[in-house]
Amino acid sequence: MDPEQDPRWDAVRAAARRRVPTPPGLVERVLRTVARGRRTAVDVPGEEGSLRVTERVVGRLASAIAAARAPAGVRISAVAVEDDVVQVLVSVRFGLTADEAAETLRREIAAELARQLGVATVVNVHVVDVHPD
Template identity: 80%
Template sequence: MAEQSDPERDPRWDAVRRAAARRVPTPPGLVERVLRAVARGRRTAVEVPGDDGDLRVAETVVTRLATAIAGERAPAGVRVSAVAVEDDAVQVLVSVRFGVAADEAAEALRREVTAELARQLGTEATVNVHVVDVHRD
């Protein structure tokens, strides 16, 4: 039976131990974003102005609708990571395939989601698309 070595004595773990010993500072604005997200969770509806009065659409409905639209309309090489309503705008986080022009792909998706939300809700929404990662297929 082969003797098993103690993984804690493996010298390859030295770099991991050094990294774990470093203090990692909290990213600027993280606490405020978390608190905003918690407060947003109490928000129940998004007001959609209309000719016959305002329509109240649950924020979760807007988020799900925007998620479906973004997933269907994403250009080739773009993966939708997350969608949320924050700061009175639809925020779409995406990953682009290595080699795809990120700015052009994000702008194309922003236009598509904005137009389809306007068509389905009857009013234009602010949509922001953020490229947060690059992937390889």
């Protein structure tokens, strides 16, 4: 059956019609993030000293990991680092359990970042959309 013909899809359409206000402070946080683009996100300790990895590099690495590790039916919408936390926005296929898919991806990204950087990184995965296929 075409997911868009499924009567449960009406709830998704109704949610999409609701106006969602911009969270307070979001624009300011985005502008601050853009302005500080080279801020150090992670200090990786080593025998000869530490390596400073910028937010941009952590974001690109997390983006590549997310694309490679996303479970079937999960699409990556955006990846950013904000206040030393990796934020991943995803859409999930209609019919998937959104929290399970998000948690699976969060664990995968966090584990691979820890493996590659040698330090734990906080990762949040947010389901922001549902797609039919």
